[in-house]
Amino acid sequence: MRRIYLYLTIFAAIMLMTACNKEWEDEQYVQYVSFKAPITSGGDGVTSIYVRYNEGGKVTYRLPIIISGTTDNVADREVHVAVDPDTLRILNEERFSLVRPELWYTQLEDGMYEFPETVNIPAGTNKGILNIDFSLSGIDMLKKWVLPLTIVDDPSYNYQSHPRKNYSKALLRVIPFNDYSGSYNSGQMEVYVKNLDGTTETNAITEDKRTAYVVNDNTVFFIAGLIGEDLDEETRAVYKVNVRFNEDETLDITPADPENAMNFKLNGTPTYSIQEIEDTTKPYLLHKYVQLRFEYEFEDVTTNPDAPIGYLVTGSMTLQRDYNTQIPDEDQQIQWN
Numbered sequence: 001m002r003r004i005y006l007y008l009t010i011f012a013a014i015m016l017m018t019a020c021n022k023e024w025e026d027e028q029y030v031q032y033v034s035f036k037a038p039i040t041s042g043g044d045g046v047t048s049i050y051v052r053y054n055e056g057g058k059v060t061y062r063l064p065i066i067i068s069g070t071t072d073n074v075a076d077r078e079v080h081v082a083v084d085p086d087t088l089r090i091l092n093e094e095r096f097s098l099v100r101p102e103l104w105y106t107q108l109e110d111g112m113y114e115f116p117e118t119v120n121i122p123a124g125t126n127k128g129i130l131n132i133d134f135s136l137s138g139i140d141m142l143k144k145w146v147l148p149l150t151i152v153d154d155p156s157y158n159y160q161s162h163p164r165k166n167y168s169k170a171l172l173r174v175i176p177f178n179d180y181s182g183s184y185n186s187g188q189m190e191v192y193v194k195n196l197d198g199t200t201e202t203n204a205i206t207e208d209k210r211t212a213y214v215v216n217d218n219t220v221f222f223i224a225g226l227i228g229e230d231l232d233e234e235t236r237a238v239y240k241v242n243v244r245f246n247e248d249e250t251l252d253i254t255p256a257d258p259e260n261a262m263n264f265k266l267n268g269t270p271t272y273s274i275q276e277i278e279d280t281t282k283p284y285l286l287h288k289y290v291q292l293r294f295e296y297e298f299e300d301v302t303t304n305p306d307a308p309i310g311y312l313v314t315g316s317m318t319l320q321r322d323y324n325t326q327i328p329d330e331d332q333q334i335q336w337n
Contacts, residue, residue: 031071033079033121033151033159034167036064045091046105046146046173050331051134053176053214061331063130063170065119065151068162073126077159078118081130083107084150087169102232105146108174112136113147136176141213141221142233142240147172176214177334180245180290184222184317186210191225194297194310210317212243219244221256224264224298225311235302238262243292245272253294262298263308270294284326290319 037047051059065081067073085107092104114133121128132147139145149170151161161168190204211229212220223229224239240256241264251270255262272292279285293316299308322335 030160031067031069031073032162032167033077034066034068034162035149035151035170036066036127037170037172039166039171045095046171048173048175048336050334050336051136051174051176052330053136053178053181053217055217056137058133058135061132061134061172063132063149063172065121065128065130067121067126067159069126072124073121074123075158076123077121078157079121079128079159080118080152080154080157081115082117082150082152084148084169087150087165088146088148088171091171102234103230104144105171105173106143108145108147112139112145132172134174134176136174137216139176139214141176141215142236145174147174177331178214178217178220180218180243180319181212181214181220182319182321182336184210184212184292184319186317189313189315189317192312192314194312200312212319215242224262224296225300225313227300238302239298241296243270249273251292251294253296255298261301263301265297267295267297267314270296284324286323286325288321288323290321292317 096103119128119130151168192200207226212222221242224241227239242256244252255264275289277287295314299310301308323333327333
């Protein structure tokens with residue numbers, strides 16, 4: 001009798017294991033279609049993508065489209081993709097409100113991008129690539145450019161987009177870069193208030209970070225002194241300072257505003273240096289440092305137009321850019337902060 005019970009127990013265990021294995025061979029979820037465009041936790045609702053600036057040329061960004069599920073994709077699918085201005089409008093209204101349209105993201109203009117209407121994902125493959133060609137020559141980075149995309153659903157299509165919007169939508173914050181753009185450590189840049197008699201205060205004002213944005217292949221711009229980088233576009237345009245990098249390691253620093261409303265004045269000859277250092281513990285990691293040294297003066301003419309405040313800015317700013325040399329694509333190599 002004991003042997004019979006033992007055999008029955010073993011048989012039941014085998015049947016249970018077989019049933020479990022067959023169960024896991026079946027699809028556990030719906031094979032939804034979605035973009036791979038993650039949004040940083042605590043971020044501003046968009047996905048930042050970095051595109052090498054190419055004067056007069058195109059640069060391709062490869063956006064993954066994936067089929068979710070626990071098994072391989074079972075059918076040939078033609079996934080349809082379109083621009084989605086409505087989702088960008090909703091994001092702007094909810095994040096910045098209707099009363100602050102000057103802070104809104106701006107939809108990337110026609111002619112700055114091109115992509116195919118469909119992406120083929122063959123059966124047995126769980127990922128396709130949407131190739132987006134960007135033509136960003138002359139782009140004005142005072143605006144916050146976003147390319148909003150959506151996966152299009154239709155009863156005639158043999159797929160369904162993911163029901164969660166942050167999977168079926170991609171709000172791509174397009175950030176072109178060159179060798180000198182990015183987030184600079186500005187702790188060594190000292191800003192002094194100028195007195196009416198031409199002297200300067202002895203206590204300097206500093207800020208940890210300043211951002212340099214692309215103008216062209218060898219030029220960036222930043223906002224003068226410590227003027228807010230998040231102010232409206234019209235105000236920032238007054239304080240926009242262009243920095244051109246010359247081959248002799250000097251800088252041409254000029255106000256972008258042809259009227260020079262802020263009364264910008266450059267003192268001496270600004271310079272820069274570039275240094276590349278391999279990481280001591282991770283030989284595949286390359287640290288590149290770009291340091292700017294300068295001195296200039298300008299006036300805050302917007303806070304109180306009747307009584308402009310003069311400033312002296314002196315010192316240096318340093319950009320650190322880290323490259324993972326094991327990755328072939330440059331935009332993927334750089335560890336963006």
